[in-house]
Amino acid sequence: MAGTKLALRDLARRWKALDDEIKQLSAQIEALVANAAPDLIQLHGVGTEIAGQFLATVGDNTGRIRNEAAFAKLCGVAPATGKQRTHHRAAPPLP
Numbered sequence: 001m002a003g004t005k006l007a008l009r010d011l012a013r014r015w016k017a018l019d020d021e022i023k024q025l026s027a028q029i030e031a032l033v034a035n036a037a038p039d040l041i042q043l044h045g046v047g048t049e050i051a052g053q054f055l056a057t058v059g060d061n062t063g064r065i066r067n068e069a070a071f072a073k074l075c076g077v078a079p080a081t082g083k084q085r086t087h088h089r090a091a092p093p094l095p
Contacts, residue, residue, distance in 0.1 A: 072078040
């Protein structure tokens with residue numbers, strides 16, 4: 001029983017330390033994003049996490065982002081284009 005209590009106490013201390021570290025890092029990220037893109041975080045639905053991801057995705061290559069479609073493609077959210085398959089290959093028969 002004493003071993004279990006000790007393990008749980010150590011686990012709680014580790015959780016508390018990680019929680020404090022997350023709070024500190026989140027505050028630093030929030031300050032960096034607010035400094036780098038204050039207009040971006042003012043947009044409806046764009047918080048610190050999304051704005052930070054946008055900044056990380058675009059990085060120093062703003063020339064790659066010519067329009068919304070280019071940004072969507074870079075983020076991997078662009079719809080599929082070109083000829084779409086309307087049929088699927090049948091699965092091979094089971095042995």
